[in-house]
Amino acid sequence: MSLSPELLSLLVCPKSKGPLEHYPGPPEVLVCRESKLVYGVQDGIPIMLVDEATPLDESQYPPLSP
Secondary structure, three states: OOOOHHHHHHOOOOOOOOOOEEEOOOOOEEEEOOOOEEEEEEOOEEOOOHHHOEEOOOOOOOOOOO
């Protein structure tokens, strides 16, 4: 299940309040380049908890093209 474009347009990083990049996966994740964190998505629900985010590995999630 993928996140809706409407929801994606509303979400920001809870740590930096910066924009998020959506990677449809698998695994489906949201990436904040400013905070260098990756937030998981489980069953179509973004897990927006800083404590559960993982450090960004840029080789695994390179910047998306504009």
